[in-house]
Amino acid sequence: MMNCRRAKLEISLWISDDLSGASISNLEEHIARCSDCESYRQRLQESLINLKAGSVVSNRDLSDSIWPGLAEELPNYQEMQQRKRFHGWMLATAFSVACVAMVTFSTKQNFLSWSGEGGYDLDGRNFSQTADRAGGFRRSRKDTDAAPQMRIPNYRYLQLEKKRRTQINNKADDDTNPDSTLEEIDQRK
Amino acid sequence: MVLKTKLKRGVQPIAVVDTDDVRSEAKLVEDARQGDRDSFGVLVLRYEQRLIRVILRFVTDLELAKDFAQETFLRSYERLDQFDSSRRFGPWLFRIGVNLTLDYLRRRKRRGKWTLFSESPSDRQPDPAVVDPRQHQELSQEIRTVLEAIPEKYRSVLILRDLENFSTSEVAAILKRKEATIRWRLAEARSRFQKIWAKRCGLATTKPE
Numbered sequence: 001m002m003n004c005r006r007a008k009l010e011i012s013l014w015i016s017d018d019l020s021g022a023s024i025s026n027l028e029e030h031i032a033r034c035s036d037c038e039s040y041r042q043r044l045q046e047s048l049i050n051l052k053a054g055s056v057v058s059n060r061d062l063s064d065s066i067w068p069g070l071a072e073e074l075p076n077y078q079e080m081q082q083r084k085r086f087h088g089w090m091l092a093t094a095f096s097v098a099c100v101a102m103v104t105f106s107t108k109q110n111f112l113s114w115s116g117e118g119g120y121d122l123d124g125r126n127f128s129q130t131a132d133r134a135g136g137f138r139r140s141r142k143d144t145d146a147a148p149q150m151r152i153p154n155y156r157y158l159q160l161e162k163k164r165r166t167q168i169n170n171k172a173d174d175d176t177n178p179d180s181t182l183e184e185i186d187q188r189k
Numbered sequence: 190m191v192l193k194t195k196l197k198r199g200v201q202p203i204a205v206v207d208t209d210d211v212r213s214e215a216k217l218v219e220d221a222r223q224g225d226r227d228s229f230g231v232l233v234l235r236y237e238q239r240l241i242r243v244i245l246r247f248v249t250d251l252e253l254a255k256d257f258a259q260e261t262f263l264r265s266y267e268r269l270d271q272f273d274s275s276r277r278f279g280p281w282l283f284r285i286g287v288n289l290t291l292d293y294l295r296r297r298k299r300r301g302k303w304t305l306f307s308e309s310p311s312d313r314q315p316d317p318a319v320v321d322p323r324q325h326q327e328l329s330q331e332i333r334t335v336l337e338a339i340p341e342k343y344r345s346v347l348i349l350r351d352l353e354n355f356s357t358s359e360v361a362a363i364l365k366r367k368e369a370t371i372r373w374r375l376a377e378a379r380s381r382f383q384k385i386w387a388k389r390c391g392l393a394t395t396k397p398e
Binding site: 010051062067071084 | 223229246328347
């Protein structure tokens with residue numbers, strides 16, 4: 001069952017035979033029953049007749065040929081094609097050379113900076129110096145400006161450290177106390 | 190004038206072209222590619238009137254339309270190597286011409302000097318073939334005003350299909366769109382034209398759905 005919206009869309013194509021065969025019979029059935037769509041079809045056809053009648057272009061305006069003027073301006077086709085091909089090759093070659101030069105330059109710079117010899121940055125300074133300065137800068141920043149990091153206590157480490165220090169102190173006491181005898185030291189151990 | 194070339198017209202032909210040449214389009218294109226200008230001349234003579242008429246639907250000024258037609262032929266000549274000889278020459282040529290014209294109109298519209306269909310009808314001479322030229326001019330002016338009110342994408346389809354009688358497949362090839370898209374736009378264009386036409390003529394419009 002076709003609705004009027006669909007029918008009106010198809011009527012617009014039907015009036016100039018732009019509608020496929022399958023839809024035509026459905027549309028004709030709909031138009032036979034729907035006076036509104038039939039009226040729309042008539043109005044559409046009338047408006048198209050007016051469109052065509054009001055848009056006639058007189059052929060007498062077109063009688064002068066443009067070919068004579070155009071023929072004077074046409075370049076030699078084969079020369080033009082050769083020129084086009086030459087320009088294409090020129091562009092492709094220039095682009096390839098530029099790519100190769102860029103790759104070569106960047107590879108050389110990377111190699112020199114990796115090996116630590118030669119290699120200059122954009123300001124003309126030696127790469128290794130620049131790297132040193134950058135390292136120095138990073139170090140100084142770490143010392144002074146770095147944000148304080150949260151310290152997470154490692155209790156196992158603290159215990160071991162405490163024990164180690166105690167042992168060292170005891171040993172120091174043993175070594176420095178002249179009253180301690182060798183037997184007392186052995187007993188404490 | 191925005192065209193790259195403004196060519197001379199009305200001078201004596203420098204090459205005599207056989208207007209009854211029966212060679213196929215593919216053969217003419219092939220010969221033109223080999224450097225035979227006269228073969229291209231045959232193509233020009235075959236298509237120039239229709240091309241100017243199509244362009245004239247968009248710009249109305251005859252001299253401007255002829256300039257666009259010359260530019261179209263010149264561009265097509267420069268791009269003959271891109272033309273697929275298994276296809277028809279006409280749609281390919283009209284595509285270049287219509288795109289050239291629409292680009293020009295878009296640029297003018299962007300510059301705020303949009304005059305599509307808005308040149309005075311008095312610029313054009315009345316056609317003696319019409320019984321009452323004044324009546325015809327009034328109708329033409331009215332049609333132009335209505336067409337102006339339709340968006341470009343619908344108007345182009347309406348002009349090519351209903352005024353120039355290209356088939357929907359040809360219109361699709363010229364505008365480089367799918368045939369289904371062209372059909373839908375054609376239906377929409379006709380519907381819009383009818384509504385605006387009815388409104389301007391004071392006729393009863395369709396009932397609201």
